[in-house]
Amino acid sequence: MASVLFTQSFCQPQAAAAISHLTSLFGSARAISSHKDLRLRRQDVHNKQQKPNVTSGKDLNQEKEQCGLSQVTDLFSLLKDTDVTTPTIALIQRARKKDSALNWAQCHTSASTFFENKIGFSQAHLNVEHPAGVSIMRTAAQDPLFRRILTSLVHSHNVQLRGFKTHRSERHTGVGVRPRREHQESLIDNVQDFFGSRSNKNSLGVKSAPGLSTLSGAVKSLSDPDPEVERKLKVAFAEGYKAREENTKKRWSNLRSFIFLALTIWLVVQLFSSNISIKPGGSLGFLNSITYEVNAEDVNVTFADVKGAAEAKQELQDIVNFLRDPEKYTSLGAKLPKGVLLVGPPGVGKTLLARAVAGEAGVPFFHASGSEFDEMFVGLGARRIRQLFSAAKEQAPCIIFIDEFDSVGAKRTSSAIHPYANQTVNQLLNEMDGFQQNEGIIVMGATNKVDNMDKALRRPGRFDIEVTVQLPDLKGRKEIIELYISKIKKDPDVDVDKLARGTTGFSGAELENLINQAALKAVIDGRETVTMSHLDFARDKILMGPERKNRIPDEETNWLTAYHEAGHTLVSYFTKDSTPLHKVTIIPRGQSLGHTAFIDEKEVYNKTVSQLKASMDTAMGGRAAEELIYGTEKVTTGASNDLQQATRIATSMVMVNGMSDKVGLRSFVDTEISPGQREVIDLEIRRFLQESYDRAKSILKQHNTELNNLAQALIKYETLDKDEIQQVVEGKKLHKSV
Ligand SMILES: Nc1ncnc2c1ncn2[C@@H]1O[C@H](COP(=O)(O)OP(=O)(O)OP(=O)(O)O)[C@@H](O)[C@H]1O
Ligand SMILES: [Zn+2]
Structure with missing residues (x-):
């Protein structure tokens, strides 16, 4: 993974390592936004108002702005810790990408979608009779990290429940959102047993561990959250925690998270106690000491790893040939594109394709995400673009890949809300114009909103090649399913053909997720292999959202x-x-x-x-x-x-x-x-x-x-x-x- 190393003149070596680890995972834009989040939380504590309460519409908007991205940051760190599989992460990333980083609402939506999915899976664990449930809940309750994330997510969920709907419910025909609380009450009771707030014995008669009361305390201190929210969180986290537990080498990451947390608090103190002023066009003296080192990534993905997408692969083959032997083209006087835009719906493998181009050509791959350039500080985005290009020039021939390209390359605005957004686009245009056509750098951008792009970016000599990546067709789906199903133990009854026929409209990422969900379901059912019914279950879950156990008692x-x-x-x-x-x-x-x-x-x-x-x-x-x-x-x-x-x-x-x-x-x-x-x-x-x-x-x-x-x-x-x-x-x- 291309890591954007974040070094700072006053960093301790250990701390720098922790930060670089985190920034390489999330990009430092998000690392910075979590400073902001911490600052908010510190203020909350200060004001003795621990509850992130959202009441009026105006407050809600403010709340969104204040905590949106940082909640997602927490979510990301949760994902890192829990070692949740790639498709789940892709799911969130994708939802988050639905809009520019300024649109926090989308972030919440993605967070909720994620939890809906997680919770559906966790229902089995919620079952008190399930021995796994008991141990998960018990360990979870004793963990300080768990509590920290819980707090921040209640925050996120409060916002979500009051204002937004899930991605899925928007996309598919279904009944709208109506409260469904009573139905869950018995489940909540069960959880309360676990957490020791009702009695110190759960229904298995197992005496609660002392930690349980700690967690129930934590939950109580969350300002009387909606029971539904509370339940969801507990279950979701129990499951996340379980995944985390399973991976013993992740223990170390606990420590790292702690170091990171301590460091961020310290950074925030530095930042906000030193009287920094932000001037238009100017920059922060403090931030001048920050240097970004941009690292390329060696890729071993090839076109063979990308299933379907035959047309796209064919179009990209030219780029591969060029990167393999730029001189040949130069000597013939042929000019090659500087920029290629990969356009297509989320999850169809745009990133995978870009990687494969680098892999096929055997050139370094610089991966940046559009939202990384969307900074809270003036001029930082433009500066990063500069640094990215200068690093790339040193390693040409190479590929610069900018994911979520629409958030860098969005139409320049005259809007007063983000007057500096334009700087980033301008810088990108400058850079594109600044290198020679045959210098050996190909900039690839991926977007699903090509209409939002600044037209200037698509002029000749810039992103003048557009490669469309479509949802996989029947054959493509079959190949994708075969690829991912070969990685799990499947029952002989599994009919790949039938599954491919029944998943029209699914993206590659969704298919990967489907197979993963089916495998999880098989584990829960205590089965040795994944059967067709597990796959059907997973498909319905992706299509319609997770199923609740029971219907409503009314x-x-x-x-x-x-x-x-x-x-x-x-x-x-x-x-x-x-x-x-x-x-x-x-x-x-x-x-x-x-x-x-x-x-x-x-x-x-x-x-x-x-x-x-x-x-x-x-x-x-x-x-x-x-x-x-x-x-x-x-x-x-x-x-x-x-x-x-x-x-x-x-x-x-x-x-x-x-x-x-x-x-x-x-x-x-x-x-x-x-x-x-x-x-x-x-x-x-x-x-x-x-x-x-x-x-x-x-x-x-x-x-x-x-x-x-x-x-x-x-x-x-x-x-x-x-x-x-x-x-x-x-x-x-x-x-x-x-
Ligand atoms: N055609 C495909 N062949 C094999 N795997 C695929 C394909 N499409 C998607 N996947 C799987 O889904 C994951 C997510 O896809 P990827 O991130 O490349 O999609 P994307 O189009 O870049 O989506 P986004 O717009 O969300 O960035 C991939 O890492 C891969 O595991
Ligand atoms: Zn309806």
């Missing part, structure tokens, strides 16, 4: 959820061109009370008007069913996500894809919209949505019997797969055990 809510989900399902069922149904359930999953899941049968490269309308109608089906059955006064907030999704589709139809007659064949991306136009657009979006709702309602009215049957079947069986849905709709009797 029957009225269950019926409402059943009708809501049956509404989605039926509209989809009776609408031509809708995405094929996969499953419907009223067991709460992730953040939602129920879920209707769909999987495309084959790759979708483009969507037709009819498909888009079908998606909108299906999303509207939930609300329409609620209204039909319970009346307008009884509709719930459960459809908020659905509405969001439908609105997104309608908006893009009208504003981007020229699918509205009134607005015409016109795209409003990147154009000023006059008030007159805005009104027309608005009316069109509204019309699209209303018509969609009406279509959904009319389907449900027409198929009222089926709606009732489906809701009843959901109440009885809780989850129905595609075939079962069909049987119910066709009025056949289901042979399914309850």
Whole structure:
């Protein structure tokens, strides 16, 4: 890994090692933000106000700004300590990357997504009868590091629970966020037993270790957090802790974390007691003593390690050839690109490809992350760019890879909030222009938001080559699955082909995660090998969020959820061109009370008007069913996500894809919209949505019997797969055990 070494004139050697270890893991931008976090916490203690309370919307925003990135920092350090597998880290990184480092909200979302995933897995551990659970909880409770992270995460979770939804629930049709507290109460009781706050014996009759009361004290001191939050944290951490425990060599990292913590506190004191002033364009005297040493990485990844992505590999082969033998090109007078932009959705292997280019060519690889340049101090980002390029020049031919490229290369703004962001882009442009075409440095940037990029960066002589990396197709998925499944012990019943067919739309990282999750599930089930049912379980978890153990004890809510989900399902069922149904359930999953899941049968490269309308109608089906059955006064907030999704589709139809007659064949991306136009657009979006709702309602009215049957079947069986849905709709009797 390319490490950005952070040395400082007054560093102790040991401490410098600790810092460099950390910065190499997280990049020092994040190391710096955790100073900020510590400062906040110190103030909290000072004000005797330990609770990071978020009440009003304004506070919430402030809170986000103050603690967003640093919470993620903690999360990262947790990950480091727990040795959680790469896909999980990739998952967070990816979610975090969804926006520039200035958008803290995204960070929280990613953190929560992560915990949802972790917690789903941990439910088995939560089971009091599970011997692993007992020992995990007990060890966890005695650990000071655990407590520290716990404190900071309650913080993060408080923010999350009050303001955001998970990534998954945004992406997939499902019921919105509704409280689900009672349902969890029995579970919380169990945990409380563990933590000694109810009695000092848990239900196994094992007397609690003394440390338990310490943890319960810690939890109590967290200003009476939401029990749901408390529960989630305990479980998530117990599991994280277990993973950590399993890796004995990680013990040392405890010590390092401690040194780092002590050092950061000291740094913060230095920073904020020395009267530093930040002047526009100026720099901090104190920070001038910081030097960054940029190290390259030797890569041993090759194209053979990247599965699928044949086109991308082919396009990149030219770059490899050039790097292998720059002279050959120079002597012919051929000019090669300086910059290559890898564009594609998260997790498709952009980073992997860039590495493979370096590996194939046998050149050093400098890896930097866009957010590293997003500094809280003026001019540091630009300076880092300079240092990165000057280090690279010394080692040419080589590759500079900038991940999350959109956070460095975003359109320059005149915004008053971050007036210095432009400096970084300017510096990058300078550097790109400053070296000769055939000098042997190729700058590769990866982004999933190419539209946000500053246009100047894409002029000839800069990032003028764009390589698109797509989601893997059937063959690609098969190869990826084969690659990762070869690393685990699988049962002979595992059908890779079937799995590949049932995972349309999954990225490479998601497939890797799927296999990992399946393996975890197999371990929990006490199995020797991973079976198809473990893989199915993992797929559903990734697709719909982790499954809760039980349904909600409130029957009225269950019926409402059943009708809501049956509404989605039926509209989809009776609408031509809708995405094929996969499953419907009223067991709460992730953040939602129920879920209707769909999987495309084959790759979708483009969507037709009819498909888009079908998606909108299906999303509207939930609300329409609620209204039909319970009346307008009884509709719930459960459809908020659905509405969001439908609105997104309608908006893009009208504003981007020229699918509205009134607005015409016109795209409003990147154009000023006059008030007159805005009104027309608005009316069109509204019309699209209303018509969609009406279509959904009319389907449900027409198929009222089926709606009732489906809701009843959901109440009885809780989850129905595609075939079962069909049987119910066709009025056949289901042979399914309850
Ligand atoms: N095509 C693939 N072949 C093999 N493994 C893959 C592939 N795509 C993704 N993976 C796995 O997923 C991990 C994450 O992928 P990677 O970080 O390269 O994706 P990315 O496109 O750079 O995503 P992001 O935009 O989030 O950075 C890889 O380290 C690899 O383990
Ligand atoms: Zn819904």
